Amino acid sequence: MVLAGVARMAPAGSQAEPATKPADRVAPFLKVIREAEDYRTVMRAYARATAIDRNDVRIHKTYMRRMLRLGLPQIAYYPALTLTKLDPNEGMAWGVVGYMHGRREELTEAFTATIWAVEKLPDDASILHNAGQLVAWYDTDPSLPRVPDSARRALAGMRGRLAQSSTFAHAYRSIVEAYKQQAEAAADLEKRLAAAEIEANAVRRLAQEVDNQLRDLNDEIDYRNRLIDDLGRELRYYYGYGYYRDYNGTYLYYPPRRYDRRELLGRIRDEERAVEALKLKVRQVRREGRAVLGELAAKQTALDRIREEFGRQAARVERQFRWDPPAVDGVVTAELDGFPPATGPASVELPEDPESEAAQRLDLARLYVRHEMGEKAVEILKEVVARYGATEAGRQARLLLGALKPVD
Structure with a gap:
């Protein structure tokens, strides 16, 4: 197109050599x-x-x-x-x-x-x-x-x-002294940190032991509950019905044996009492576990505070810099x-530099030309020619203005 061809006459961003130094x-x-x-x-x-x-x-x-x-x-x-x-x-x-x-x-x-x-x-x-x-x-x-x-x-x-x-x-x-104080404080903090970590680890092991104990208790309760269910099913199967059919289809009657029934009932009651005792033990261990967890949280908080103090001690040296x-x-x-x-x-x-001002406006006009906005480019070029005609950019603007064709 005409505008694109005109834009190629003077590449965007190019500026003429200034007229003065x-x-x-x-x-x-x-x-x-x-x-x-x-x-x-x-x-x-x-x-x-x-x-x-x-x-x-x-x-x-x-x-x-x-x-x-x-x-x-x-x-x-x-x-x-x-x-x-x-x-x-x-x-x-x-x-x-x-x-x-x-x-x-x-x-x-x-x-x-x-x-x-x-x-x-x-x-x-x-x-x-x-x-x-x-x-x-x-x-x-x-x-x-x-x-x-x-x-x-x-x-x-x-x-x-x-x-x-x-x-x-x-x-x-001043900085050497700051580093010396930091080293002394760091040595003390390392001792405190080591002691705090030992205490926290001891409480952590105790908490793990409590957790294992709870798991064992719950496993035993599950086992005894399954045993109670099995004994109950055995009791119902053998003593809930008195008649059975043999392989010929003949009904046979077996009178219940009282001593077997009493034995099974006794075993069921024993297991139920054992389950209740285990549940009491679980509640007791849970209370102990909560106390251990509280102690662990306190030890961990103390440990975190010492670690934060480590960081603050290091930052103190940076603050010594002025x-x-x-x-x-x-x-x-x-x-x-x-x-x-x-x-x-x-x-x-501010003082006005005609050469740079004209060059900036000329670059803007070339940008408009490249984007097929010829009317706007012509308006800017006329201003450059009128205000900065004596500059090199003004002379280039005059040439570009003459090359532009009327826009429909």
């Missing part, structure tokens, strides 16, 4: 990022700037520093992570990445990033503090954490220098619990 176009947005008071305006300026050139190191660095000053290191994490790829020598970016991994209790990743940070920024107090905690974790944690060889070698080369820092040494000692975001111009801003309150409507007028 990206650095010149980005500069106004950097100014807004540095100076705007409202974090929403800062975010909008960052989005506009990265739309121009997402590989410009200055954009990510300026935005990262600004978010740290606003107390939002969790927002600074993305530009910091980008900077570690674009500029691996940016120590503050490594510090932010290490800080965020530490806050998430991802200590292996935090260790690696913080080692690179302290290598690049050896005098940053926040990074030294975080490094002291992580090196203590690496040296002391009983799980023997595994870290990349490159980070291990880097740490080996700077241990002597780090040990001379009072900030590093204080943080290191993470500091990197300082910006010597100032450390504590992380906020949420976004700061807005100072007012985010109505600051």
Whole structure:
């Protein structure tokens, strides 16, 4: 179709080379990022700037520093992570990445990033503090954490220098002491846990014995009830009828033998009395069983509490970690619990970059063309030509507009 052919003239997503250098176009947005008071305006300026050139190191660095000053290191994490790829020598970016991994209790990743940070920024107090905690974790944690060889070698080369820092040494000692206290508490808890498990197992065996006893009693009651039924049937068969027919069909009469009847009745009564005694025994054993089960539940609860205490003791070491975001111009801003309150409507007028604005609208028009929505595409292309005719995207929009045929 005509529209599809026009769309193929300029593939979707392609943009012309900017008329001016990206650095010149980005500069106004950097100014807004540095100076705007409202974090929403800062975010909008960052989005506009990265739309121009997402590989410009200055954009990510300026935005990262600004978010740290606003107390939002969790927002600074993305530009910091980008900077570690674009500029691996940016120590503050490594510090932010290490800080965020530490806050998430991802200590292996935090260790690696913080080692690179302290290598690049050896005098940053926040990074030294975080490094002291992580090196203590690496040296002391009983799980023997595994870290990349490159980070291990880097740490080996700077241990002597780090040990001379009072900030590093204080943080290191606090975590080592926390692990020492955890080991002492764990040893005591292990003894208590072993004793509690022995008690619980003893009660568990007693409960099993009671259960077996109940099963034996119930089996014996079933046996004696079947015996009573058999004796009753025998009594009815031999003494309920006096006449029998022989093989010739002759009726014969056998008088009942009184002593046999009395013997069977006596056996039935004896068995019935035995069944009643067994039922009394079952009730008694059940009462004992309920008491044993109650004791078992109490022992199991105590055992579970000790195990929970084990988990809490391990978590106490994690709570000893205190993470500091990197300082910006010597100032450390504590992380906020949420976004700061807005100072007012985010109505600051951002600088407009004609090239990127025109390119975005041109891409939208091409999308409409591909979906056979020519009228809407023409409307957008006319706006691009009118407002951004001097840009490369504006010139492409003019060509595409001329190629489109009237839509029926």
